[in-house]
Amino acid sequence: MLATGIRTDPLHAVAAAPVILFALDRDGTLTFCAGGGLAVAGLRADDLLWRPASALLSDDPDALADCRRALAGEPAEGIVILADRPYHVRYIPSRDAVGGVNGMYGLAVAEGTELRTVDPSWEGEEHFRGAFAHAAIGMALVGLDGRWLRVNRALCALLGYDEAALLATDFQALTHPDDLALDLHQVAALLADTIEDYQMKRYRHRDGRYIWALLSVSLVRDGRGAAQHFVSQIQDIEGRKRAEEALRASEARYRELLAAAERQARELQLLDRVRTALARELDPATAFRVIVEAIATTFGYTQVSLYLREGEEHVLQHQVGYEHVLARVPVAAGVSGRAVREGRAILIGNVADDPSFLGAIDGITSEICVPLYDAGRPAGFLNVESHGDLRLTEADLHLMEALGEQVGIAIERAHLYAALREREERLAHLALHDPLTRLPNxxxxxxxxxxxxxxxxxxxxxxxxxxxxxxxxxxxxxxxxxxxxxxxxxxxxxxxxxxxxxxxxxxxxxxxxxxxxxxxxxxxxxxxxxxxxxxxxxxxxxxxxxxxxxxxxxxxxxxxxxxxxxxxxxxxxxxxxxxxxxxxxxxxxxxxxxxxxxxxx
Structure with missing residues (x-):
C-alpha cells in the first residue's frame, strides 16, 4: 500500500530520495521495502524481506510499539535512527473490504528531506527504473482499464511472460475466472476511496497453470485528486498455498489415522475381552453369550447372532438385538450356507440386492456372515447385521474374521474340554467300579x-x-x-x-x-x-x-x-x-x- 498523501509517481520520488517505503502483513512480517533510504543506511531489501518486525526492531522498542499499534488499527508516528540519521516514520493500518486490519504500510523520511512529486523525466528515470526493476517481488503500474503500463522482471518471471507480451494484455485476461468478480469489486472500491487492501488471487501462467499470489494495490492520484493508475505489488505464494494444502491434507490424514487408531483400540479391546472370556470360561454356552454381547456393546452393532452346526441344521446359541429370530437354519440355506460352501466371510453391503438373504426382522440393510471351524471342520457361523442407515464395511468384515477365529478356538477348546471331562468321568467311574460286572468296587x-x-x-x-x-x-x-x-x-x-x-x-x-x-x-x-x-x-x-x-x-x-x-x-x-x-x-x-x-x- 502507498500513503494517500503521495501523488503522481511515488516510486520515482522514493527511489530518488533518502526515503524508505515498507509494508508488514498482519503477522508483522516485512513483505515490501524500497527506496533510496536503504542504500543511504547501508541496508539491502533482500536482507530484510520476510523477517518479523520483532527481529528487525529488537533494539528499538519504541518503533516496534508503533508497528504493533498500527497493526492493531491505530495510526502512529515516530523517529527511527538509521546510520546516525533520524528518520520520521508514519505507520498506517491497512484494512480489508469489511474494515478489518490485514497489515500496515509505512513511510520513513530522513529528517530535513522534502518528498516532492516529480514527473519521470530523463533526469530521474534511471533512479526510478532501478528501484522498480530490482524489487524482490513483482511490481506493476496498471491502467484504470486494467492494462499493464509497466512491469518489472520479477513479475515477468512470476507469470512466465516477457515484458512485451505482458504489456500487450491486461490483468483481467490473466486472472482466474473464479477470482475476477472479486478483483473488479476491489478495483471499484479503490476508485471510490473506500478501501486499501491486500488480497490473494490466482494468475494464469503462460503455460496455462494457475499460481497463487498475494496482491497489494494502491491508487495513485494527481495533484487535483484525479485517479491516474494503480501501483501493484505481486508476491508469489504458490509455495505457501501448496504448504497450506499439504497441511490440510495432512490434517485430514491425521484425522483418518486418529479415527483408525481409535477403531483399532476398540478392536483390540474387544479381542481382549473375547480372549479373556474364553480363558476364564470353558462352558460353551456361557462363552458364546459373552462373545456375542461383547461384540454388540463394543462397536454398537445392533444385531449379532451365533449358530452351531447340529446335523444338517445350524442351531442358534445366542443373539442380541432380534425380536424374532430364526432358531434353526438349514446348513445350505441363506448367506450362511454360501459362506460355509465358499469357506470365506461374506459382506453384503445391501441385502436387498442379494436373493440369498434370510431376513428375520424388517429393516436390515447389510450383513456379515463368518463361517466358524472346529479343527478345520465347518462348525457354524457368526452373523452381524445392521439396521437403518448404518452400513457394515470392509473394516467390520476384517474384525469379524478375527473374532471368528477366536470363536473357532472357543469351539475347539469346548470340545476338548468336553472330551477331557468325559475321560475324567470315565476314569472316576473305573476307579469306583468293577470293569467285569460294572458294579461298584x-x-x-x-x-x-x-x-x-x-x-x-x-x-x-x-x-x-x-x-x-x-x-x-x-x-x-x-x-x-x-x-x-x-x-x-x-x-x-x-x-x-x-x-x-x-x-x-x-x-x-x-x-x-x-x-x-x-x-x-x-x-x-x-x-x-x-x-x-x-x-x-x-x-x-x-x-x-x-x-x-x-x-x-x-x-x-x-x-x-x-x-x-x-x-x-x-x-x-x-x-x-x-x-x-x-x-x-x-x-x-x-x-x-x-x-x-x-x-x-
Missing part, C-alpha cells in the same frame, strides 16, 4: 456306605449291609475255565441288581465276594432270602449248566457305628453262615447267638 461301596451312614446319623433311613460269598465258585471256574467263570460273575451281578431297589447299591468286592448296601429297608431278612433264591437258580454257560449258591451275612448299622465296624460285623455273620453249612443268610445278631450256643455245647 470295594472303594465305590466304601464311599456309598460312608454317605449312607452320615445320612442315618442326621435322622435319615436305616442302613444295612449284606456280605455275600459264592459257594463252590472255584470248582466251576477250574472245571469250565476262566471265561466261563467271568460269565458266571456277570450273571451273579445281574441277579443281585434284580434283588434290590433303585436306591440300593450292589457291589463286587473282589474274586467271588459281593455286597449289597440297603437304605430304609425294614425286612433285611427278606432281601437276604431273595438273594439266596436268585443265586441258586442254575446258569446256562454255553452247553454246560452251572449252579452256584451263596453264603450271606448281614448287619444293621447302630447309632454312631463306622463303616469299618459295620463291614466287620457283616463279614463275621458271613463266615458264621458258611460254618453253618453254606447257602444261607445270617444277621449279625443271630450269628452271635449261634456262635454263643456252639461255644456252650
Amino acid at each position: 470295594r472303594r465305590g461301596l466304601g464311599e456309598a456306605l460312608g454317605g449312607a451312614l452320615s445320612r442315618q446319623g442326621r435322622g435319615g433311613p436305616m442302613v444295612a449291609l449284606l456280605y455275600i460269598d459264592l459257594d463252590g465258585f472255584k470248582g466251576i471256574n477250574d472245571a469250565l475255565g476262566h471265561e466261563a467263570g467271568d460269565y458266571l460273575l456277570g450273571e451273579v451281578a445281574d441277579r443281585l441288581r434284580a434283588c434290590v431297589r433303585a436306591g440300593d447299591t450292589p457291589a463286587r468286592l473282589g474274586g467271588d465276594e459281593f455286597a449289597i448296601l440297603l437304605e430304609g429297608v425294614g425286612e433285611v431278612q427278606a432281601v437276604g432270602g431273595r438273594v439266596l433264591e436268585e443265586l441258586a437258580t442254575p446258569v446256562r454257560i454255553g452247553v454246560a449248566t452251572a449252579t452256584v449258591t451263596a453264603s450271606v451275612g448281614g448287619a444293621v448299622a447302630t447309632a454312631g457305628e463306622t463303616a469299618d465296624d459295620l463291614l466287620r460285623r457283616a463279614d463275621t455273620a458271613l463266615y458264621a453262615a458258611k460254618h453253618a453249612g453254606k447257602n444261607r443268610f445270617l444277621l449279625a445278631e443271630a450269628a452271635r447267638a449261634r456262635g454263643d450256643a456252639a461255644t456252650a455245647g
Whole structure:
C-alpha cells in the first residue's frame, strides 16, 4: 500500500530520495521495502524481506510499539535512527473490504528531506527504473482499464511472460475466472476511496497453470485528486498455498489415522475381552453369550447372532438385538450356507440386492456372515447385521474374521474340554467300579456306605449291609475255565441288581465276594432270602449248566457305628453262615447267638 498523501509517481520520488517505503502483513512480517533510504543506511531489501518486525526492531522498542499499534488499527508516528540519521516514520493500518486490519504500510523520511512529486523525466528515470526493476517481488503500474503500463522482471518471471507480451494484455485476461468478480469489486472500491487492501488471487501462467499470489494495490492520484493508475505489488505464494494444502491434507490424514487408531483400540479391546472370556470360561454356552454381547456393546452393532452346526441344521446359541429370530437354519440355506460352501466371510453391503438373504426382522440393510471351524471342520457361523442407515464395511468384515477365529478356538477348546471331562468321568467311574460286572468296587461301596451312614446319623433311613460269598465258585471256574467263570460273575451281578431297589447299591468286592448296601429297608431278612433264591437258580454257560449258591451275612448299622465296624460285623455273620453249612443268610445278631450256643455245647 502507498500513503494517500503521495501523488503522481511515488516510486520515482522514493527511489530518488533518502526515503524508505515498507509494508508488514498482519503477522508483522516485512513483505515490501524500497527506496533510496536503504542504500543511504547501508541496508539491502533482500536482507530484510520476510523477517518479523520483532527481529528487525529488537533494539528499538519504541518503533516496534508503533508497528504493533498500527497493526492493531491505530495510526502512529515516530523517529527511527538509521546510520546516525533520524528518520520520521508514519505507520498506517491497512484494512480489508469489511474494515478489518490485514497489515500496515509505512513511510520513513530522513529528517530535513522534502518528498516532492516529480514527473519521470530523463533526469530521474534511471533512479526510478532501478528501484522498480530490482524489487524482490513483482511490481506493476496498471491502467484504470486494467492494462499493464509497466512491469518489472520479477513479475515477468512470476507469470512466465516477457515484458512485451505482458504489456500487450491486461490483468483481467490473466486472472482466474473464479477470482475476477472479486478483483473488479476491489478495483471499484479503490476508485471510490473506500478501501486499501491486500488480497490473494490466482494468475494464469503462460503455460496455462494457475499460481497463487498475494496482491497489494494502491491508487495513485494527481495533484487535483484525479485517479491516474494503480501501483501493484505481486508476491508469489504458490509455495505457501501448496504448504497450506499439504497441511490440510495432512490434517485430514491425521484425522483418518486418529479415527483408525481409535477403531483399532476398540478392536483390540474387544479381542481382549473375547480372549479373556474364553480363558476364564470353558462352558460353551456361557462363552458364546459373552462373545456375542461383547461384540454388540463394543462397536454398537445392533444385531449379532451365533449358530452351531447340529446335523444338517445350524442351531442358534445366542443373539442380541432380534425380536424374532430364526432358531434353526438349514446348513445350505441363506448367506450362511454360501459362506460355509465358499469357506470365506461374506459382506453384503445391501441385502436387498442379494436373493440369498434370510431376513428375520424388517429393516436390515447389510450383513456379515463368518463361517466358524472346529479343527478345520465347518462348525457354524457368526452373523452381524445392521439396521437403518448404518452400513457394515470392509473394516467390520476384517474384525469379524478375527473374532471368528477366536470363536473357532472357543469351539475347539469346548470340545476338548468336553472330551477331557468325559475321560475324567470315565476314569472316576473305573476307579469306583468293577470293569467285569460294572458294579461298584470295594472303594465305590466304601464311599456309598460312608454317605449312607452320615445320612442315618442326621435322622435319615436305616442302613444295612449284606456280605455275600459264592459257594463252590472255584470248582466251576477250574472245571469250565476262566471265561466261563467271568460269565458266571456277570450273571451273579445281574441277579443281585434284580434283588434290590433303585436306591440300593450292589457291589463286587473282589474274586467271588459281593455286597449289597440297603437304605430304609425294614425286612433285611427278606432281601437276604431273595438273594439266596436268585443265586441258586442254575446258569446256562454255553452247553454246560452251572449252579452256584451263596453264603450271606448281614448287619444293621447302630447309632454312631463306622463303616469299618459295620463291614466287620457283616463279614463275621458271613463266615458264621458258611460254618453253618453254606447257602444261607445270617444277621449279625443271630450269628452271635449261634456262635454263643456252639461255644456252650
